[in-house]
Amino acid sequence: MSAAKAKVAAKEPRGAIRDQGYQPYTGSYTPEGGRWKLIFGRMLKMTARQPWVLVMLILCIFPGLVGGVITYIQAKMYAAGAAPSPEPNVFYLFTKWYGTLIIGFLTALFAGGGAIADDARAGAFPFYFARPVTREQYLVGKLVPPILLVFCVTVGPAMLLAIARAALAKDGDDAMIALLLPFKTIGLGVVEALALGVPVVALSSTSRGRAYVQGAFAALFLLPWILGSVFTGVTRSPWPNILSIRAHLLNVGHFIFAVPLEENERALPVWVSAAVLTALVVGSLVLLRKRLESMEVVGS
Amino acid sequence: MSDTKKMIETVHAARWYGQIIAVNDVSLEIGPGITGLLGPNGAGKSTLMKLMVGQLRPQKGEVKILGERIWNNRALMRRVGYCPEHEGSYEDLTGLELVTALNRLHGIDAGESEKRAKDMLARLDLADAMNRRIAEYSKGMRQRVKLAQAMAHDPDVIFLDEPLTGCDPLARVKVLEVVKALGDRGACVVVSSHVLFEVEAITSEILLIHKGQVLAEGDIYAVRDLIDKHPHKVRVECDRPRELARALVDADHVLNLGFEAGALTVDTREPDRCYPAIPQAAMKAGVTITSLTSPDNNLQAVFTYLTEERDKPGAHGAKTTAGAA
Numbered sequence: 001m002s003a004a005k006a007k008v009a010a011k012e013p014r015g016a017i018r019d020q021g022y023q024p025y026t027g028s029y030t031p032e033g034g035r036w037k038l039i040f041g042r043m044l045k046m047t048a049r050q051p052w053v054l055v056m057l058i059l060c061i062f063p064g065l066v067g068g069v070i071t072y073i074q075a076k077m078y079a080a081g082a083a084p085s086p087e088p089n090v091f092y093l094f095t096k097w098y099g100t101l102i103i104g105f106l107t108a109l110f111a112g113g114g115a116i117a118d119d120a121r122a123g124a125f126p127f128y129f130a131r132p133v134t135r136e137q138y139l140v141g142k143l144v145p146p147i148l149l150v151f152c153v154t155v156g157p158a159m160l161l162a163i164a165r166a167a168l169a170k171d172g173d174d175a176m177i178a179l180l181l182p183f184k185t186i187g188l189g190v191v192e193a194l195a196l197g198v199p200v201v202a203l204s205s206t207s208r209g210r211a212y213v214q215g216a217f218a219a220l221f222l223l224p225w226i227l228g229s230v231f232t233g234v235t236r237s238p239w240p241n242i243l244s245i246r247a248h249l250l251n252v253g254h255f256i257f258a259v260p261l262e263e264n265e266r267a268l269p270v271w272v273s274a275a276v277l278t279a280l281v282v283g284s285l286v287l288l289r290k291r292l293e294s295m296e297v298v299g300s
Numbered sequence: 301m302s303d304t305k306k307m308i309e310t311v312h313a314a315r316w317y318g319q320i321i322a323v324n325d326v327s328l329e330i331g332p333g334i335t336g337l338l339g340p341n342g343a344g345k346s347t348l349m350k351l352m353v354g355q356l357r358p359q360k361g362e363v364k365i366l367g368e369r370i371w372n373n374r375a376l377m378r379r380v381g382y383c384p385e386h387e388g389s390y391e392d393l394t395g396l397e398l399v400t401a402l403n404r405l406h407g408i409d410a411g412e413s414e415k416r417a418k419d420m421l422a423r424l425d426l427a428d429a430m431n432r433r434i435a436e437y438s439k440g441m442r443q444r445v446k447l448a449q450a451m452a453h454d455p456d457v458i459f460l461d462e463p464l465t466g467c468d469p470l471a472r473v474k475v476l477e478v479v480k481a482l483g484d485r486g487a488c489v490v491v492s493s494h495v496l497f498e499v500e501a502i503t504s505e506i507l508l509i510h511k512g513q514v515l516a517e518g519d520i521y522a523v524r525d526l527i528d529k530h531p532h533k534v535r536v537e538c539d540r541p542r543e544l545a546r547a548l549v550d551a552d553h554v555l556n557l558g559f560e561a562g563a564l565t566v567d568t569r570e571p572d573r574c575y576p577a578i579p580q581a582a583m584k585a586g587v588t589i590t591s592l593t594s595p596d597n598n599l600q601a602v603f604t605y606l607t608e609e610r611d612k613p614g615a616h617g618a619k620t621t622a623g624a625a
Contacts, residue, residue, distance in 0.1 A: 027408070027409060027412055028409070029378075029406075029407030029408070030404070030407045030408075030409060032374065032407070035405065035407070038401070038404050038405055039405075042401055046390075046392060049392060122389055122390050122391070123384065123386040123389070124389075124390065126350075126353075126355060126382060126384035126386070127384070127402055127449065128405065129354075129355055130353050130354075130355060130377065130380065130381075130382035130384075131377055131378075131402065131405040131406055132374035132375065132377040132378055132405070132406065132407060133374075133405055134374065
């Protein structure tokens with residue numbers, strides 16, 4: 001090394017980065033607030049690769065089609081005064097087992113079961129949180145895909161049915177009533193998507209095994225429904241349904257769509273259902289946050 | 301960067317899990333270049349690394365990277381790269397998809413993220429495999445994908461936790477080459493490993509941690525010289541070890557003599573006097589020396605000595621340059 005070069009080298013601060021073909025990034029950075037969208041997009045892509053989720057997206061069309069045919073016939077008969085209004089059909093599509101309720105539940109099961117469990121199993125947290133990504137961005141990115149997919153499979157067919165019902169209105173007054181259906185549909189759709197989508201992601205944060213999460217969520221949804229139905233029939237009281245997500249969705253649906261209870265049907269006060277569903281969603285969010293905080297890489 | 305010598309700084313940093321102290325009052329400074337973070341399993345290497353990466357919050361003290369606290373400092377995260385120890389990954393993604401997606405989380409736009417991912421994967425000899433699913437990768441290839449994601453955004457400070465795990469010999473050479481290049485260009489690279497000769501191949505700067513405390517830091521040879529209580533061992537391969545032993549036995553700097561097949565081992569506390577004395581004694585005794593080595597003068601010896609010394613009942617810590625020892 002010449003004396004001049006040595007002098008220059010001596011003046012250089014120790015640790016100066018001398019690029020060896022690798023160029024430091026000089027471009028702009030994407031906005032921090034939108035970082036959740038990257039996690040959301042990645043999760044949506046991975047969810048879409050699951051065949052059962054695709055099956056659910058296809059299956060949800062059929063109850064809508066059947067409902068559409070029934071609504072068409074019923075609307076014509078209603079116009080002729082030979083049948084009751086097809087008004088409650090959208091409500092039935094949402095809440096009955098032959099509607100989209102089971103499909104919504106299964107969609108949440110398949111789309112949300114692995115949301116966080118898969119990351120825990122793959123050891124992805126150190127990758128995420130060694131980057132400028134916050135807990136909140138991660139949570140939102142993981143929560144939105146299952147909620148969105150449940151919303152799509154339940155609201156999609158119901159919305160088409162609601163529009164068809166409005167189009168088949170027999171007169172102006174009937175049309176005015178029918179025009180409220182899309183709004184009611186969105187209302188119940190949001191409640192259902194949150195009530196199914198958030199708990200499954202919360203459960204997903206408790207385990208590394210997707211199958212365990214799916215089993216636990218199925219038990220959470222189906223057992224109180226079955227046991228509640230049996231005990232309500234025996235005791236003639238609605239209170240055994242207190243833990244049934246399905247019973248509360250049905251109850252809230254009755255309220256939103258203003259559909260009266262059927263004969264022998266027993267329902268809890270709607271405020272109880274609203275409170276239980278709110279507690280379920282809020283409790284799930286609290287659990288999610290706690291779980292993420294307790295994970296080593298994101299301890300607060 | 302105000303002080304390039306302090307790219308990483310911890311001040312009385314501590315982290316514990318219940319009753320177990322994983323990192324105990326560690327104060328250290330790490331500058332540019334490669335530093336080997338060494339220690340036996342359970343020593344606290346990974347916890348210390350996670351504290352330095354900002355994935356764990358110190359319960360006491362503070363951890364600074366490039367002069368700023370790392371915890372919850374998202375802007376600083378852009379300048380940090382981290383290759384975690386565990387083997388898991390997204391099996392369904394291709395190597396290119398994974399590295400690109402993780403680059404995007406740094407805020408780099410989609411096109412540039414992919415370009416950088418391709419460049420880095422190619423540098424790690426994964427150009428042909430980058431479009432295959434990670435599920436089809438060998439252990440060594442997965443390891444290189446993990447390394448690629450840690451380096452593809454061109455960070456200033458890089459933490460590599462056991463980066464050579466699972467790599468075959470060729471991949472090891474490639475990885476060490478890339479890591480050395482990073483150190484040479486002035487980046488601060490902290491490499492944790494329990495495979496000492498691999499660390500020794502890329503750096504002589506070490507940070508030896510044991511039971512959550514720093515036992516030694518700095519240049520390995522300087523550390524070795526400071527271990528004055530520990531006899532220095534010299535191994536002499538020769539044709540007649542017993543003749544050589546006879547010639548050396550009266551020297552006051554010789555503490556102990558031992559025999560191995562075709563070799564004599566000499567223990568001394570004064571290596572500066574002992575090294576020239578051995579050939580002289582051999583010449584006088586007419587012994588032919590074929591090799592003269594010091595098995596102590598490597599990382600393994602220092603490591604073994606310091607950790608064993610610390611584990612002895614009543615030991616208060618080895619005498620080293622370490623601040624926390």
